[in-house]
Amino acid sequence: MIRFLTLCGLLAVLASPAMAGGPFPPITSEAVKTECAECHLLYRPQMLPAKSWAAMMADLANHFGEDASLAPGTLKEVTDYHLAHASDVDQPRRAKKFLAGVDLSNPPMKISDTPRFIRKHDDVPVAAFTSKAVGSKSRCQKCHTKAAEGNFEDDFVVIPGYINVFGVLVKKVWE
Ligand code: HEC
Ligand code: HEC
Structure with missing residues (x-):
C-alpha cells in the first residue's frame, strides 16, 4: 500500500509540469500579450508579488x-491577470522561488x-x-535564449561576448 501511494505521488508530480521545473506556463491573456510585449x-x-504588480x-x-x-477596460484585464498569477498567489514551485526573500x-x-534574480546572477559581470x-x-x-517561451533554465543561457570555461565566465577578447 505504501509503495502504491508513493507511486501515485510520483505520478502526480510527473504529471504536473508546473511543479516539476520546466518553463513557466504560457500567458493566456490576449490583452497582456498585446500590451506588455510592445517594448x-x-x-x-x-516573478513578482501582487503588491509589485498592483503598484506598477x-x-x-x-x-x-x-x-x-x-x-x-484593458488596464483592468491586464491588472487582474498579473494579480491572479503573482508570485505570492500562483503556487507552482517556480513562483515560490521568486517570492523567497522578497x-x-x-x-x-x-x-x-x-x-532570486540577484542571487542567480551573482557571477555575471556587470x-x-x-x-x-x-x-x-x-x-x-x-x-x-528561450525566455520568450518562459524557459529560464541554465541549459539555455548564452551570454553574448562570453564563453563558459568549466564554470568560469571568460570574456571573448578576440571578438
Ligand atoms: C512604452 C513601452 C513599454 C510598455 C508598453 C511596457 N513597458 Fe515595461 N518597461 C519599459 C521600459 C523602458 C522598462 C525598463 C527596461 C530596462 O531598464 O531596460 C520596463 C521594465 C519593465 C519591468 C522590469 C524589468 C526588470 O528588469 O525586472 C517589468 C516587470 C515590466 N516592464 C512590466 C511591464 C508590463 C506588465 C507591461 C504591460 C502592462 C509593460 N511593462 C509595458 C517599457 C514598457
Ligand atoms: C547577461 C546575461 C543575462 C541576462 C540579461 C539575464 N540573465 Fe538570467 N542568468 C544568466 C546566467 C549566466 C545564469 C546562470 C546560469 C547557470 O547557472 O549556469 C542565469 C540564471 C537565471 C535563472 C536561474 C536558472 C536556473 O535554472 O537556476 C533565472 C530564473 C534567471 N536567470 C532569470 C532571468 C530573468 C528573469 C532575466 C531578465 C529580467 C534574466 N535572467 C536576465 C544570464 C543572464
Whole structure:
C-alpha cells in the first residue's frame, strides 16, 4: 500500500509540469500579450508579488521613463491577470522561488531586483549586462535564449561576448 501511494505521488508530480521545473506556463491573456510585449519581453507574472504588480499597474503612465498607460477596460484585464498569477498567489514551485526573500513591506518594482534574480546572477559581470549586445538586466532574452517561451533554465543561457570555461565566465577578447 505504501509503495502504491508513493507511486501515485510520483505520478502526480510527473504529471504536473508546473511543479516539476520546466518553463513557466504560457500567458493566456490576449490583452497582456498585446500590451506588455510592445517594448520588451513579455515578463512572467509569477516573478513578482501582487503588491509589485498592483503598484506598477496603478502608475503605467510613469513606467520606467515611458508612458505605458492603457484604456480602463484593458488596464483592468491586464491588472487582474498579473494579480491572479503573482508570485505570492500562483503556487507552482517556480513562483515560490521568486517570492523567497522578497520584502513584502517594500516590494521590488523590477524582477531584476528580486533576491532570486540577484542571487542567480551573482557571477555575471556587470559589463555583460551593460554590453551593447545586451543593454540591461531587463533584457532577459539576450542571454536566456528561450525566455520568450518562459524557459529560464541554465541549459539555455548564452551570454553574448562570453564563453563558459568549466564554470568560469571568460570574456571573448578576440571578438
Ligand atoms: C512604452 C513601452 C513599454 C510598455 C508598453 C511596457 N513597458 Fe515595461 N518597461 C519599459 C521600459 C523602458 C522598462 C525598463 C527596461 C530596462 O531598464 O531596460 C520596463 C521594465 C519593465 C519591468 C522590469 C524589468 C526588470 O528588469 O525586472 C517589468 C516587470 C515590466 N516592464 C512590466 C511591464 C508590463 C506588465 C507591461 C504591460 C502592462 C509593460 N511593462 C509595458 C517599457 C514598457
Ligand atoms: C547577461 C546575461 C543575462 C541576462 C540579461 C539575464 N540573465 Fe538570467 N542568468 C544568466 C546566467 C549566466 C545564469 C546562470 C546560469 C547557470 O547557472 O549556469 C542565469 C540564471 C537565471 C535563472 C536561474 C536558472 C536556473 O535554472 O537556476 C533565472 C530564473 C534567471 N536567470 C532569470 C532571468 C530573468 C528573469 C532575466 C531578465 C529580467 C534574466 N535572467 C536576465 C544570464 C543572464
